Amino acid sequence: MHYNALNTGKRIQKxxxxxxxxxxxxxxxxxxxxxxxxxxETGQRSCSLDVLTEFAMFFNASLDYLVLGKITEKELRGELEVAIHTLESLRDSL
Structure with missing residues (x-):
């Protein structure tokens, strides 16, 4: 894995x-x-570490996610909990 300004920009945009x-x-x-x-956001300019850190703090995201697209176990658990809650709500509405 390596740093890709376009992919980082897309993650920031999302x-x-x-x-x-x-x-x-x-x-x-x-x-x-x-x-x-x-x-x-369009990958035409890379971010300094300082700017990446500002994005990470603002979005409460890890630098690993912004730079490499990796999510932490904690973030994954949070996403799974949201998905489970959504599925349970759908099931209950049937």
């Missing part, structure tokens, strides 16, 4: 959209220009 934020809103909150934010 996290941003999941929070319901525009590029402009996220850029403002992290003190980045909107042009820089757009270039990060």
């Amino acid at each position: 996290l941003r959209k999941d929070k319901g934020l525009t590029q402009e809103q996220l850029a403002e909150r992290l003190n980045l220009s909107t042009v820089h934010m757009a270039k990060i």
